[in-house]
Amino acid sequence: MQGVDGECCDMRGLLGFLILFLLSKKPMHGQEIASELAKRRGDKPSPGTIYPALRSLKDLGFLSEEKEGKTITYRLSAKGEKAFEIAKKRFTKTFLGVLT
Amino acid sequence: MQGVDGECCDMRGLLGFLILFLLSKKPMHGQEIASELAKRRGDKPSPGTIYPALRSLKDLGFLSEEKEGKTITYRLSAKGEKAFEIAKKRFTKTFLGVLT
DNA sequence: TGTATTATATTGGATGTCCGATATATATAA
DNA sequence: TTATATATATCGGACATCCAATATAATACA
Numbered sequence: 001m002q003g004v005d006g007e008c009c010d011m012r013g014l015l016g017f018l019i020l021f022l023l024s025k026k027p028m029h030g031q032e033i034a035s036e037l038a039k040r041r042g043d044k045p046s047p048g049t050i051y052p053a054l055r056s057l058k059d060l061g062f063l064s065e066e067k068e069g070k071t072i073t074y075r076l077s078a079k080g081e082k083a084f085e086i087a088k089k090r091f092t093k094t095f096l097g098v099l100t
Numbered sequence: 101m102q103g104v105d106g107e108c109c110d111m112r113g114l115l116g117f118l119i120l121f122l123l124s125k126k127p128m129h130g131q132e133i134a135s136e137l138a139k140r141r142g143d144k145p146s147p148g149t150i151y152p153a154l155r156s157l158k159d160l161g162f163l164s165e166e167k168e169g170k171t172i173t174y175r176l177s178a179k180g181e182k183a184f185e186i187a188k189k190r191f192t193k194t195f196l197g198v199l200t
Numbered sequence: 201t202g203t204a205t206t207a208t209a210t211t212g213g214a215t216g217t218c219c220g221a222t223a224t225a226t227a228t229a230a
Numbered sequence: 231t232t233a234t235a236t237a238t239a240t241c242g243g244a245c246a247t248c249c250a251a252t253a254t255a256a257t258a259c260a
Contacts (some may be wrong), residue, residue, distance in 0.1 A: 001116050001156030002246070008120070009158060009187050011149070011194070012217055012246075013112030016101050020108065021198055028255055031237060040194045048219050056101030062177065065179055070226040070237050087109050094140045098121055099192055099199050102216070112217075112247055131207060151209055170207050170256040183257050 015045070017052050017091065020062065020076065027066075027075035042058040073092060115145070115153050117191065120162065120176065120184040125152075126174035130154060 002010045015037075022028060022036055030050055038044035045053075054074060057063045060082030066073045076084065102110045115137075122128060124134055130150055130197030138144035145153075154174060170195045176184065193194045 001153065001160065002192075007186050007190075008157070008162065008183050009117035010113045011191070012116065012247075013110045013114070014194075015165065015217075017109035017111070018194070021195075025197075029237075040196065042190070042193075046219055047238070048221080048240080049217085051237095052218085052241095053101065054237080057108070062108065062200065072238070083108050090142070091111070091195075093142075094114075094118070095121075095191075095199070097125075097141065098188065099195070110216080115247075129207075146249055147208070148210080148251080149247085149255095152211090152248085153208095155209080172208070 011041075015049070016057060017084075017087050018024060019081060020087065021051060023063070023074055023076045024081065024084050027073050029071045029073050031071075033074075105197070107173075111141075115149070116157060117184075117187050118184060119157060120180060120187065123174055123176045124181065124184050127173050129171045129173050133174075 002008065007042050018037060018040070019033060019062055022033055028036070030047075034045050034047075034050045035053075037050075054063065056064065057080070058084070060072075060079075063074045064077045066075070103110065109199065117155055118137060118140075119133060128136070133154075134145050134147075134150045139174075143195075145158050154163065157180070160179075160183070162177055163174045164177045166175070175181075
């Protein structure tokens with residue numbers, strides 16, 4: 001288990017969930033997502049983290065893309081919205097009482 | 101990325117955080133924690149999962165133990181409480197807006 | 201005493217997440 | 231046109247989490 005300076009819990013495995021969450025609010029492109037994650041978690045995911053994650057979600061059919069110039073805007077597909085709702089339910093049930 | 105049948109996000113890395121959370125509510129022993137996790141996540145962590153996790157948290161100085169017969173009651177140490185507060189802050193900031 | 205049940209413990213490895221390094225493409229500016 | 235900045239992309243591997251298998255200890259009961 002990871003624990004540095006009295007901290008713990010690396011919360012790994014939630015990157016995909018967070019991306020789905022952010023995109024459920026509004027469509028964004030990769031760097032925009034990375035910046036938002038930086039604000040929330042405190043550290044900005046590197047390109048080697050964010051793009052493979054987006055790729056995976058796209059391969060799962062959860063995202064659709066729209067390319068314009070050098071930027072690609074991602075948004076949730078219908079399947080992605082459904083997946084997020086399911087994941088959110090599980091998340092809520094699991095962490096009931098943590099945030100309050 | 102993990103994704104089966106329209107689901108996604110394995111939420112790995114949060115076991116330690118969840119254990120700290122549960123123990124912040126009340127002292128519990130290992131199987132009690134496992135059962136509570138089963139209720140929340142839907143699947144019960146195996147002994148090979150829960151005890152190494154407890155061991156790690158104890159090695160980090162986050163838990164104290166009290167043995168009585170064959171059961172060991174775990175509770176947060178002062179250091180553990182502090183670690184949980186820090187982790188909770190980060191968690192809250194990261195997932196702001198997900199639960200509401 | 202022997203059997204079953206419950207709680208705890210360890211370890212070896214499978215698995216998946218994530219990141220550093222690197223590359224490509226587009227746009228902007230001097 | 232060259233240089234710089236920004237956005238996207240891939241790959242290889244380091245790393246940690248988690249679990250199956252297995253073992254030990256304590257309790258209960260017949």
